[in-house]
Amino acid sequence: MSVRVFLVDDHALFRAGVRAELDSITDEVEVVGEAGSVGEAVAGINHHKPDVVLLDVHMPDGGGAEVLRQIRASKQEVVFLALSVSDAAEDVINVIRAGARGYVTKTISSQELVKAVVRVSEGDAVFSPRLAGFVLDAFADRPGAAPISDPELDLLTPRERDVLRLLARGYAYKEIASELFISVKTVETHVSSVLRKTQLSNRYELSRWATDRRLV
């Protein structure tokens, strides 16, 4: 069965492009609807009940994070994959902390996008190399870092660090698995765990880091 996808982006041209790409290259995903504003998106998602929402980060009226908040408040079973031109640390970390299962940039190839959609629909996380770099940086132990209140959430395990490093180096899950002599499933588990920590950790560092470091 194909994954049902809903597109949210305020640029109609971009929506049309993604829709055409996804429809033409594969049967694995099917675009069931699209929306150009926060209001339309919430109504459309509630109506179509898609499996995955491809979400633009920058939109008027609160952007992707606002859609995430409203849909999560209505307790819908749907996963979000953020898709944006922005590579600013602030945007990336904020949309992940608002509940997105992954973050990819709009320059991603169609095949990679399909893979990412399928992966999040199966409950896994999708980290672009840059997102992996951000998370590594945000969790880094540097002198003068904030104290750790909850080691379970505030620290990455050495293994998780290894996986993130390889993700940041542009390795695919399969390549990471063979590099670290573990199964792809284990790689997925590590990445999901990192995602959970990124979303839930209250470490002061994380939010301050994102605003401090306005990287491009």
Added chain:
Amino acid sequence: MRRRRSGRVVAGVAGGLADHLGAPVFWVRAVFALLTAISGVGIAAYALLWMFVQQQPVTEAEPVTDRREWQQAVGLAALGLGIAVFTGLLANTASAWITGPIAVALVGAAVVWREADEAQRRRWTDGALSRGRAGIVRAVAGALLVGVGIAAFLLNNISFDVLPGALVAVVATLIGVAVLTVPLWMRLVRDLGEERTKRIRTEERAEIAAHLHDSVLQTLALIQKQAESSREVKRLARSQERELRSWLYGREVGEQPQTISLAIAQACAEVEDDFAIAVPQVVVGDCELEDGLFALVQAAREAMVNAAKHAGVSEVSVYAEVEPEKVTVFVRDRGKGFDPDAVPEDRHGLSGSIRGRMDRHGGEVRLRTALGEGTEVQLEMPRKTEART
């Protein structure tokens, strides 16, 4: 805080204050009445708030004042004034000859100020400055009342033998004019502020427009001209994207980079421009650029150039990590790969500019490649100074 536009009795001060404090308007009015009863403080407070608090902007619906509430408010005001006069008489501190004229002058000022509020509202709704005849009549009547009040006060309380009459008259006129023109001054000050914010906004806009014109529009024009060469279009788009991003996020361009992340970004940008490939980079951590690290960046740049020349790919990815004791850089492509042992001796790319550079500064080079499996160059350089936080 904003003065109320609807349901006001005099100027909407009590209503606005009630909205601001979240208290019932009745209690606010009662407090004003009570303060007025105590030697007239309430009137002064009301007048000051009237002057310095702006009215609510006009909204479509302006509900009519509730009649009962209106009567209540007038009753409270009368009560407050009555008690003030009464206590004043009892204490015998103020004779009717003083309070009477002042009261007349105050009523006059209130009429004029209220008219100014009306004028502002009309300006908002119609965008016009026209006052209408009734408005002029009210303003003139108010001004007359003020004048009469001040004159009566002077005639009764000042003996002209003591002070020269002309001086007194001038001072009195000045006071009258000052009181009457308060709304005008307030409006001038506010308009000036608005004018300034507007001007700043326009200047910012002009600056953005100028920048977009010099960069983005020029590039788009170039792209249209070069439309046949997809390689050139990509190169232009990529370099413009980079430039726009660094402008948007306030990163310095074109200067000698001071930190390793900027140096790597610059090296990647140069390779992108020279070879029309994409070089996405991820840098974790950052630190000052010291000698060894400068060599590291140069070596990494050489590795990128090699990949761009020989691997036959459109993308080379770069990852750098700054740790307290060392900096590691990975340059990776998914291209042809090669057999390191089969590289002829005279090809100095890897041995000379990469290995040589790294060796001189105590760094290490590792190479992972095989035919058909892409290439990854790993560069590691120890650090001298402590990590920057």
